[in-house]
Amino acid sequence: MKPKLIAMLAGAALLAAGAVYLIGRGGGNPDDEAALSGSAAALDAAATGEVANFRAGAPLALPEVRFVDGEGRDRTLADFRGKLVLLNLWATWCAPCREEMPALDALQAEMGSERFEVVALSVERNGLELARAFLKEVGAAHLGLYTDTSGKANFTLKAFGLPTTLLLSPEGEEIGRMVGPAHWDSEDAKALIEAALAAY
Numbered sequence: 001m002k003p004k005l006i007a008m009l010a011g012a013a014l015l016a017a018g019a020v021y022l023i024g025r026g027g028g029n030p031d032d033e034a035a036l037s038g039s040a041a042a043l044d045a046a047a048t049g050e051v052a053n054f055r056a057g058a059p060l061a062l063p064e065v066r067f068v069d070g071e072g073r074d075r076t077l078a079d080f081r082g083k084l085v086l087l088n089l090w091a092t093w094c095a096p097c098r099e100e101m102p103a104l105d106a107l108q109a110e111m112g113s114e115r116f117e118v119v120a121l122s123v124e125r126n127g128l129e130l131a132r133a134f135l136k137e138v139g140a141a142h143l144g145l146y147t148d149t150s151g152k153a154n155f156t157l158k159a160f161g162l163p164t165t166l167l168l169s170p171e172g173e174e175i176g177r178m179v180g181p182a183h184w185d186s187e188d189a190k191a192l193i194e195a196a197l198a199a200y
Contacts, residue, residue, distance in 0.1 A: 039199035043167075043176055046195035049188035053180060059173035065153050067121055070128065070145030077172055084116045084196055085168040086184070089153060091124050092134045094162040096181040105140035106185035111193055112142065115170075118184075122147040123154055123162070169200045 036044055036056065043056035065077050077087070088104055090097035101120065108118040120143045122131035128147050135145060153159070157166065159179075167176045175196070182189060 040175065042195055042199045043192070046192045047176075048191075050183040050186040051178065051189050051192050053182070054167075054176055054178040054192060056176040057174075059169055059171070059175055061173055062168070063156050065148070065156050066150075067146050067148040067153065068128065070132065072128065075146065077168065080117060080119060080168070081172050082170050083114070084170055084193070084200060086116075086118045086193070087157075087166045087168055088118065088120045089123055089157070089159050089162060089164045089166075090120060091122060091162055092130055097163045098134070098138070100163060100181040100184060101135070101138050101140055101143075103183050103185040103189075105138070105142050107189060107193070109142040110185070111190065115197060116193060118143060119146060120144075121153060123151050125149055125151055167196060175200065 037058060040056045040058055047054040047056065062077065067075055069075050077085070086104075086107070088100075090101065092098065104118050104120055112118065120135075120140075122145075124131045124147055127149050128145065131147050132145055135143060154162075154164075157164070159166075161179055163181055165178045165182070165184075166174050169175045
């Protein structure tokens with residue numbers, strides 16, 4: 001074989017090996033694991049299968065986000081300090097949001113505790129009643145009702161697509177996020193939450 005052809009074949013083999021490595025590692029997350037802290041690296045490694053698109057990162061302080069609960073009372077994310085929080089931003093007009101809501105409800109039913117809570121925050125401009133009716137329609141009996149009718153939460157949290165799900169540490173800092181829907185009641189998702197509970 002000519003040296004040039006050998007070099008080309010060797011390069012192609014190297015690229016193929018690299019692709020296999022990236023597909024096989026953790027969640028396939030592009031972040032350099034060595035650059036992540038121990039807690040973030042553990043969370044990144046747990047992002048596999050159904051939650052492979054989850055991106056862990058260094059804890060990030062969040063600006064204040066205001067919304068109301070099912071009783072119309074003013075709430076903020078600070079109300080959930082002390083718990084690991086899976087904050088899901090959704091709306092009734094978002095088809096993928098509607099599809100994943102039962103899975104979020106199942107995750108809350110199974111894993112909700114004094115240490116962990118799923119907070120499904122509707123950014124429904126038409127208010128509480130539309131969101132309440134939808135949760136009832138899909139049988140989401142374990143999720144609290146929270147709504148931001150101003151729509152500011154999307155911009156404040158830089159969630160430019162729905163659904164967007166943020167994982168918040170007990171200190172209220174963002175430690176990772178996932179853009180798009182997921183099977184939150186899957187074993188992969190539960191393993192991710194268990195890893196976060198162990199790390200934070």
